[in-house]
Amino acid sequence: MSGISREAFQAAADRIRTWKRPLLLSHTQPDGDAVGSLMALRHFFREMGIDATALLFDPLHDRNAFLDAPDTFPVLGADLSRDVLDEYDGVVILDTCTYSQLEPIADWLRSSSVAKLAVDHHRTRDDLADDYLIDESAAANCLILYEWARIVGWAIDCETAVALFAGIAMDTGWFRHSNTDHRALGAAAELVKLGVNANHLAQKLFQRESAGRVRLLGTAIATLQFIAGGFVAMMTLTREAMVAADATQADTEDIVNEPLRISAVRASILLTEANDGVVRVSFRSKTPLDGADASVDLDVSVVAQTFGGGGHVRAAGARVTGSMSDVQERIVRHFEELLANA
Ligand SMILES: [Mn+2]
Structure with a gap:
């Protein structure tokens, strides 16, 4: 069952159907x-005869260019000027509800009186829209959109x-994380019926990476270390390391999950040094299984919030101001205290 009622889906669809120039953000x-x-x-807007603009803040990384026409997303600043933002008569914010994740356009969002709908499955929420479709139990924002389409009849x-x-x-x-449930698998099965080739998509997503x-x-x-009694794994990527590997920020996606392969590790942390004196911190944790495993169960969304970020129980992140060593020290101290009695 969806966490959003049919009535709420229908009302939101009726509302956005009246917009002539929608702007979609994530x-x-x-x-x-x-x-x-x-x-x-x-x-879905096109289905309703409406031409919506799906705006990006940065060019799409290769990794996410799995679509037939990835270049149809204009990039703010490069393809679409800030001056035209006021021409839109409705905004849909997708897969986030925090200004910090919409930073390049946050000022405009705060000041503009344009109609705003947020569709999201995260816990952390700023008061940034006047209408919401929120389902924290949905494995993905795309699952909410799938269910929305099914209910209101978008092809x-x-x-x-x-x-x-x-x-x-x-x-x-x-389909491995704790959020993998019958809704996610059921939707996936229906989408395969509609023409998705899972094998081809997997190859596009996982086997086309850069050196x-x-x-x-x-x-x-190589930087892997264990803290808090060995329950927590921590890795770091300095700017020098990023340059030496000829890698971009987007290349770091998923690396944080790797230490979870280790049996004793209950949570994993990746610290990535950004350019502006900020360290991006990613957190992941594992669901405790029966037996000895059950002793440590870390809700990393709470940890991330302590550091000004947010996310889910098993996947969260924060942007922390400070040097790498400074931020690392604070994170280590936090986990040592959190697991002092584990
Ligand atoms: Mn999501």
């Missing part, structure tokens, strides 16, 4: 779920099915 560093959401909702063509499947697959770690990204994985793993 978070910075867009992942498969963000890109899939932008792509799918733009298609899902093959390309849109691929976009929705990609979002669900990426947010569930290709830099694979090299970066090695660099990160």
